[in-house]
Amino acid sequence: MVNKILNKAFENAKTVNLSKDTKLIFFSDLHKGDNSYADDFRHNYELYKHALESYFDLGYTYVELGDGIELWENKSFEPIYKVHNSIFEMLKKFHRQKRLFLVWGNHDMEFRNPIKVEQILRTFFTPKNIEDKNLYFDLEYYESLLFEFENTERSIFALHGHQADYMNYKHWKFNRFFVRYFWKYLQKWFGISDPTSPAKNYKGLVKVERKLNQWIVRNNNQMIICGHTHRPRFPDPGDIPLFNDGSCVHPDSIIGIEIENFKIALIKWHYTLNEKKERVIFKTYLEGPENLNKYI
Numbered sequence: 001m002v003n004k005i006l007n008k009a010f011e012n013a014k015t016v017n018l019s020k021d022t023k024l025i026f027f028s029d030l031h032k033g034d035n036s037y038a039d040d041f042r043h044n045y046e047l048y049k050h051a052l053e054s055y056f057d058l059g060y061t062y063v064e065l066g067d068g069i070e071l072w073e074n075k076s077f078e079p080i081y082k083v084h085n086s087i088f089e090m091l092k093k094f095h096r097q098k099r100l101f102l103v104w105g106n107h108d109m110e111f112r113n114p115i116k117v118e119q120i121l122r123t124f125f126t127p128k129n130i131e132d133k134n135l136y137f138d139l140e141y142y143e144s145l146l147f148e149f150e151n152t153e154r155s156i157f158a159l160h161g162h163q164a165d166y167m168n169y170k171h172w173k174f175n176r177f178f179v180r181y182f183w184k185y186l187q188k189w190f191g192i193s194d195p196t197s198p199a200k201n202y203k204g205l206v207k208v209e210r211k212l213n214q215w216i217v218r219n220n221n222q223m224i225i226c227g228h229t230h231r232p233r234f235p236d237p238g239d240i241p242l243f244n245d246g247s248c249v250h251p252d253s254i255i256g257i258e259i260e261n262f263k264i265a266l267i268k269w270h271y272t273l274n275e276k277k278e279r280v281i282f283k284t285y286l287e288g289p290e291n292l293n294k295y296i
Contacts, residue, residue: 002163009163012143014144016145016147024260026063026245026258026259028245031248031249034074047248047254047269050281054283056093059099064101065159067106068105068108069111103143143163149262149296155296156296159224223241223296224242224243232244234266243264255269266286267284
């Protein structure tokens with residue numbers, strides 16, 4: 001069943017041209033919430049905002065690989081928009097320059113419905129003119145993306161990754177119910193981990209990675225970049241090319257994947273002290289950059 005789900009996502013993926021000049025930043029699993037105790041994103045808000053502004057200024061295209069918005073613990077988008085308004089304004093800037101790709105994950109799977117997306121846009125993003133109207137209502141969420149190298153048959157398959165997690169793909173509404181009304185309170189009061197999340201369930205995490213690896217091997221070593229498990233992955237050249245961009249809810253850090261000049265790197269934005277012992281935001285390369293030719 002999982003193999004069929006992944007095959008369908010691959011066949012229906014949005015095709016994007018990848019040239020030597022293309023610069024991409026992949027982030028996933030932000031889980032932006034309402035700034036309450038359940039909002040795992042709030043402590044990394046400044047880090048993420050700083051990183052996003054830097055990537056915009058440097059000409060990167062922003063790719064959000066799912067779970068950008070936490071719609072399991074939150075019934076409404078409104079409080080999320082209000083507390084993270086500046087983030088959405090930055091995303092509008094990327095979109096205006098056609099440098100934005102949004103993928104839905106299991107926690108924002110409602111966005112696979114274009115009618116739901118348009119309802120939210122019409123409610124919170126009032127256009128000022130015809131140009132704005134055409135821009136806002138042209139926004140799409142995708143299940144998956146296929147970055148194709150120009151003049152070759154090589155590509156990178158990008159998706160959230162919950163397609164390899166049957167319960168979180170087919171029965172996401174059932175899992176959402178338990179997270180929204182049950183597990184988040186147990187986590188708050190007793191520290192009990194959410195069993196629906198592979199990020200908090202090691203066996204589930206390993207199972208998801210194993211199924212993705214199996215699909216890659218069956219499909220001519222097709223390179224994948226995904227999220228979902230929150231565990232960063234950057235394989236050595238020659239290993240199964242499954243990459244994971246981590247998440248934006250790590251303690252005091254956000255982790256992502258950059259592609260520039262046909263090279264790929266795993267990066268971390270975090271706080272550090274400068275020479276004056278002042279707290280500043282810094283980017284560290286965790287792995288790479290490595291030439292993409294070693295993986296595709």
